[in-house]
Amino acid sequence: MRMVDIIEKKRDGKALTSDEINFVIQGYTSGDIPDYQVSALLMAVYFQGMTEQERADLTLAMVESGDQIDLSGIEGIKVDKHSTGGVGDTTTLILGPLVAAVDVPVAKMSGRGLGHTGGTIDKLEAVPGFNVELSSEEFTKLVNEIKVAVMGQSGNLTPADKKLYALRDVTATVNSIPLIASSIMSKKIAAGADAIVLDVKTGAGAFMKDEDQARELAHAMVRIGNNVGRQTMAVISDMSQPLGRAIGNALEVQEAIDTLKGEGPKDLTELCLTLGSYMVYLAQKASSLEEARKKLEEAISSGSALERFKDFLAGQGGDASVVDNPSGLPQAAHKIELPASQSGTVSTIVADNVGTAAMWLGAGRATKDSEIDLAVGLMLNKKVGDKVAAGDSLVTIYANDLAQIEKVKEKLLESILISSEAVKAPALIAGHITGE
Ligand code: URA
Numbered sequence: 001m002r003m004v005d006i007i008e009k010k011r012d013g014k015a016l017t018s019d020e021i022n023f024v025i026q027g028y029t030s031g032d033i034p035d036y037q038v039s040a041l042l043m044a045v046y047f048q049g050m051t052e053q054e055r056a057d058l059t060l061a062m063v064e065s066g067d068q069i070d071l072s073g074i075e076g077i078k079v080d081k082h083s084t085g086g087v088g089d090t091t092t093l094i095l096g097p098l099v100a101a102v103d104v105p106v107a108k109m110s111g112r113g114l115g116h117t118g119g120t121i122d123k124l125e126a127v128p129g130f131n132v133e134l135s136s137e138e139f140t141k142l143v144n145e146i147k148v149a150v151m152g153q154s155g156n157l158t159p160a161d162k163k164l165y166a167l168r169d170v171t172a173t174v175n176s177i178p179l180i181a182s183s184i185m186s187k188k189i190a191a192g193a194d195a196i197v198l199d200v201k202t203g204a205g206a207f208m209k210d211e212d213q214a215r216e217l218a219h220a221m222v223r224i225g226n227n228v229g230r231q232t233m234a235v236i237s238d239m240s241q242p243l244g245r246a247i248g249n250a251l252e253v254q255e256a257i258d259t260l261k262g263e264g265p266k267d268l269t270e271l272c273l274t275l276g277s278y279m280v281y282l283a284q285k286a287s288s289l290e291e292a293r294k295k296l297e298e299a300i301s302s303g304s305a306l307e308r309f310k311d312f313l314a315g316q317g318g319d320a321s322v323v324d325n326p327s328g329l330p331q332a333a334h335k336i337e338l339p340a341s342q343s344g345t346v347s348t349i350v351a352d353n354v355g356t357a358a359m360w361l362g363a364g365r366a367t368k369d370s371e372i373d374l375a376v377g378l379m380l381n382k383k384v385g386d387k388v389a390a391g392d393s394l395v396t397i398y399a400n401d402l403a404q405i406e407k408v409k410e411k412l413l414e415s416i417l418i419s420s421e422a423v424k425a426p427a428l429i430a431g432h433i434t435g436e
């Protein structure tokens with residue numbers, strides 16, 4: 001088999017066989033096929049697309065390029081959730097204990113990564129004592145006992161995707177639906193998911209800013225999942241403004257606690273109930289989405305979801321007393337209100353920019369080596385559609401270092417627009433893709 005023939009075939013719009021796709025992925029992972037040939041193939045894929053069969057084959061080839069997590073020691077159907085991008089996304093923190101409370105096993109591997117706030121692991125480290133360095137035996141035991149555990153990513157998962165993603169980044173081929181869909185799905189499958197729930201964000205703060213594109217990506221991922229034997233469902237959700245109110249690590253832990261108590265922001269609660277229903281349904285703990293949702297609502301109102309959160313924290317060495325006594329979470333030295341300069345209705349909150357402001361405070365990593373300050377971040381006091389009077393606080397800023405505070409305030413004031421006309425809050429959920 002020759003790479004040049006494969007490039008030519010795709011250039012001319014023909015579908016590649018499984019063998020050809022495996023040849024490319026194995027050869028690229030091992031270093032036998034050079035970047036320049038793979039670059040040409042990626043550009044051909046960008047323009048010619050891929051069939052459903054090619055997408056499934058590419059996904060599995062990337063899964064097989066490295067280690068795969070074996071979750072077979074965990075009882076039940078392991079459902080994983082993935083959110084594509086977004087700003088200060090607290091859903092993972094909430095969904096773990098929430099679905100665990102209705103007996104769905106959550107075996108979460110999580111990274112630290114870059115961005116506006118830390119990854120799920122960083123957020124959980126805001127709880128004193130919480131330990132993410134688990135052996136796989138400890139991890140399995142915890143999930144079997146408590147139904148939820150989170151550990152740091154270990155092993156060499158999907159090295160082909162890492163190499164391809166880096167190459168796409170410098171060859172203007174990131175934005176291709178088949179390539180994005182297979183990239184995301186390969187990582188979920190390699191991490192051991194039996195079934196997958198996707199939260200595809202759309203709007204200004206999302207990776208997929210355009211709703212039609214988000215829908216197409218969601219469809220593509222659902223088709224890949226179902227074609228490779230992992231039942232997959234997707235929700236398309238709004239990220240034109242940040243979800244919930246908290247953006248920052250300890251602040252999001254607090255927001256998760258509030259939501260598990262039934263006192264969280266409405267949009268965040270609704271999205272968690274929607275995604276959670278899919279997880280419960282796919283784990284076969286309910287026979288319909290309606291029944292699944294009812295079970296989750298009961299877990300919140302009875303307090304069992306909150307109890308499960310405490311068990312989860314304690315199971316990994318964390319101080320569960322922070323749930324009832326939030327002063328045990330890291331506290332910022334300064335709490336600064338940002339007043340509205342005029343009266344009206346909030347018309348826009350540019351999620352990306354608000355996230356960037358949180359990162360400047362130290363809530364997230366700008367580079368791999370940045371240190372995170374778990375205490376700092378932002379609490380949005382107003383969301384799109386809310387009325388404000390001049391002088392009302394738009395945002396509470398939690399800061400330790402005041403060096404950047406003027407820059408942060410300026411960014412926030414630029415990002416939160418107030419209109420004199422009536423504005424409706426955007427719909428939270430733009431679509432559902434439940435399969436065939
Ligand atoms: N996120 C991924 O993991 N892969 C892509 O290709 C794009 C976004």
Ligand code: CA
Nearest residue numbers: 088090244246
């Ligand atoms: Ca949040």
